[in-house]
Amino acid sequence: MHDTEALLVELGLLFLGLAALGLLARRLDLSPIPFVLVAALAVGEGGLAPLGTATPFLEAAAEIGVVLLLLALGLEFSPDELFTSLRHHGRSGLVDLLLNAPPGLVAGLLLGLPWQGALALAGITYISSSGIVARLLADLGRLANRETPAVLSVLVLEDLAMALVLPLLAVALAGGGPVAAGGGLALAAGTVVLVLAAARRHGHHLGRLLTSPDDEQVLLRLVGLTLLVAGAAQALGVSAAVGAFLVGLALPTPFAERVRRILTPLRDLFAATFFVAFGLATDPADIVPVLPAALLLAAVTAATKVATGWYAAGRDGVGTPGRWRAGTALVARGEFSVVIAGLAVAAGLPELGPLATAYVLVLAVAGPLLARLPVPRLARPERPATA
Amino acid sequence: MVDLEETLLPGVGVRYGLTTRDGDRLAVVVRREGGVEVAVYDRRDPDRTRGVIRLDADETGVLAELLGAPRLTQRFVDLSREVPGLESGRFTVRPGSPFDGRPLGETRARTLTGCSIVALVRAADVVPSPGPADVLHAGDVLVAIGSASGLGQLAARLDGGS
Numbered sequence: 001m002h003d004t005e006a007l008l009v010e011l012g013l014l015f016l017g018l019a020a021l022g023l024l025a026r027r028l029d030l031s032p033i034p035f036v037l038v039a040a041l042a043v044g045e046g047g048l049a050p051l052g053t054a055t056p057f058l059e060a061a062a063e064i065g066v067v068l069l070l071l072a073l074g075l076e077f078s079p080d081e082l083f084t085s086l087r088h089h090g091r092s093g094l095v096d097l098l099l100n101a102p103p104g105l106v107a108g109l110l111l112g113l114p115w116q117g118a119l120a121l122a123g124i125t126y127i128s129s130s131g132i133v134a135r136l137l138a139d140l141g142r143l144a145n146r147e148t149p150a151v152l153s154v155l156v157l158e159d160l161a162m163a164l165v166l167p168l169l170a171v172a173l174a175g176g177g178p179v180a181a182g183g184g185l186a187l188a189a190g191t192v193v194l195v196l197a198a199a200r201r202h203g204h205h206l207g208r209l210l211t212s213p214d215d216e217q218v219l220l221r222l223v224g225l226t227l228l229v230a231g232a233a234q235a236l237g238v239s240a241a242v243g244a245f246l247v248g249l250a251l252p253t254p255f256a257e258r259v260r261r262i263l264t265p266l267r268d269l270f271a272a273t274f275f276v277a278f279g280l281a282t283d284p285a286d287i288v289p290v291l292p293a294a295l296l297l298a299a300v301t302a303a304t305k306v307a308t309g310w311y312a313a314g315r316d317g318v319g320t321p322g323r324w325r326a327g328t329a330l331v332a333r334g335e336f337s338v339v340i341a342g343l344a345v346a347a348g349l350p351e352l353g354p355l356a357t358a359y360v361l362v363l364a365v366a367g368p369l370l371a372r373l374p375v376p377r378l379a380r381p382e383r384p385a386t387a
Numbered sequence: 388m389v390d391l392e393e394t395l396l397p398g399v400g401v402r403y404g405l406t407t408r409d410g411d412r413l414a415v416v417v418r419r420e421g422g423v424e425v426a427v428y429d430r431r432d433p434d435r436t437r438g439v440i441r442l443d444a445d446e447t448g449v450l451a452e453l454l455g456a457p458r459l460t461q462r463f464v465d466l467s468r469e470v471p472g473l474e475s476g477r478f479t480v481r482p483g484s485p486f487d488g489r490p491l492g493e494t495r496a497r498t499l500t501g502c503s504i505v506a507l508v509r510a511a512d513v514v515p516s517p518g519p520a521d522v523l524h525a526g527d528v529l530v531a532i533g534s535a536s537g538l539g540q541l542a543a544r545l546d547g548g549s
Contacts, residue, residue, distance in 0.1 A: 080395075081398070141436070143396065143399060143402070143418070144414035144425070144426035146434055149394050149402065152397045153397060155397070156397040156398065318434060319432065319433070325434075
C-alpha cells in the first residue's frame with residue numbers, strides 16, 4: 001500500500017514537473033525534449049533527487065512510449081507522400097545519409113565503441129528531429145516558403161530510412177555479425193516495401209477492421225493491434241519499434257487523420273515517460289567527460305545538415321537565403337536520436353547513453369536557435385562535394 | 388489562364404502557389420488539420436516573404452464563402468456565354484413574395500418557365516443544386532439558367548405575378 005502511495009506521488013510530481021518544463025520550453029521557443037532530458041538526469045541515478053518506486057513503472061511505460069512514437073511516425077506520412085518524396089528528392093535523401101551518418105560512425109570508432117555502437121551513433125547523427133523541425137517551420141511561418149517542400153521531403157525519407165536502420169541496429173546489437181545485420185536489413189527492406197504496396201491496395205481492409213464510430217473502440221483496437229505486431233516484431237529479432245511503424249504506415253490515409261487526433265494525447269504522455277526513462281538511466285557524472293566529443297560531433301554534424309538542406313533546396317531551384325534556411329532548419333536532432341540511443345543502451349552499450357544525451361541536448365537547443373538566426377549576407381556555405 | 392502550382396508538403400498539407408497579373412507572388416498552404424497560411428513574397432526575391440497570415444479552420448471557412456459565392460455565379464455567367472441562347476440570372480426573393488417561407492419546389496420553375504435553379508445564395512452561404520424541399524426565405528438569391536424569356540417569367544413568378 002505504501003508503495004502505491006509513493007508511486008502515485010512520484011508520478012504526479014514528475015508529470016507536473018514536465019508540464020512546467022514544457023511551458024518554459026514554449027516560452028523560450030525551444031523544444032521540450034532537452035528540458036525533459038535534463039530533468040530526468042536530475043531525478044535519475046546519481047542525480048539530485050533520485051526517484052525510487054516509480055522507476056520500474058517508467059521503464060515499462062517507456063517501451064510503450066517508443067512503440068507509440070513510431071506508430072505516430074508511420075501515421076504521419078501517407079504512402080503517396082513517401083513515393084512523391086522519393087521521386088523528387090531521392091537524391092537529397094541519399095546526400096543526407098552520406099553526409100550525416102559517417103561522422104557518427106567515425107566518431108564512434110575513434111571513441112573506441114564497438115562497431116555496433118558506432119553504427120548506432122551513425123543513426124543518431126543521421127536523423128533530424130521531424131517533430132522539432134516541423135514545429136519550427138510552422139512557428140517561423142515558413143510553411144509556404146519555396147524551400148519547405150525540400151526540407152519536408154528530406155524528413156520523410158529519413159523517417160522511411162528509420163524503418164531500415166532500426167532492424168539493422170536491432171540485429172547488430174543482438175550480437176549478429178555484419179552478415180546477419182545485412183540479412184536483417186534485407187528482411188526489413190522487403191517487409192517495408194511489401195507493407196507499402198499492400199497498404200496502397202488493401203489498406204482499406206485494415207481501416208475497416210479498426211474503424212468504429214466510437215473513439216474508445218478505435219483507440220483500444222489500434223493500440224491492441226500495434227502492441228501485438230510490435231511484440232511479434234521484437235520476437236522475430238527486428239525491433240518492436242519497426243512493427244509499430246509498419247502498422248502506422250499501413251493504415252489508409254483518411255482513417256490515419258482521425259487516428260492521429262485520437263492517439264496524440266496518449267503518445268505525448270508515453271513519449272514523455274520514454275524520454276524520462278532514458279535520462280534516468282544516464283548518470284550525469286558520466287556526461288562531463290564526453291562533453292568535448294559531443295560538442296565537436298554536434299558542430300560537425302550541424303555543418304553537414306546545413307549542407308544537406310543547401311543541396312536539397314538547391315534541387316528545387318531555391319535561392320541562397322532559402323537554401324541557408326533549409327539547411328539550418330534541419331540541424332535539430334531529437335526524439336529519434338534518443339530512440340536509437342535507447343535501443344543501444346538497452347542492448348548493453350551503456351557508454352553510448354551519456355554521449356547521445358549530451359549530443360541531443362546540444363543540437364535540440366542549437367538547431368532551433370540556428371534556424372532563427374538571420375541569413376548571413378556574406379556567409380555563403382559552399383556546395384557539398386557530392387552536389 | 389491562372390497558373391496554379393500545386394506542391395505536396397509531406398506531413399503538413401498542400402501548398403498552392405500563383406503569380407498574379409500584377410507580378411505578386413502568393414502562396415497558400417492548406418494544412419491537414421484545416422488551417423490555412425497565406426504568404427506574399429517579394430516581387431524580386433521569391434525567397435523573401437513580405438508577410439504571412441495564419442487562418443484557423445473557421446476563419447478559412449468565412450473567407451472561402453466570401454470569395455466563393457460571387458465566383459460561383461460568375462462561373463454560370465461564363466457558362467451561359469458558351470451556349471448560344473442560354474442565359475443566367477440572379478433573382479432575389481423579396482419580402483412579400485408568395486414563396487417566402489415556401490419550399491423551392493412550389494415555384495415549379497422548371498415546369499412552368501423551363502429554367503433550372505442551380506444555386507441558392509443565402510448571406511455568405513451557397514447551396515449548390517438546391518432540392519425542391521429547400522425552403523426559401525426573403526433575401527435569398529436564386530441563381531438560375533434558362534432562356535431569356537424563361538428567366539423573365541421566373542422573375543415575375545417570384546415577385547408574385549402569374
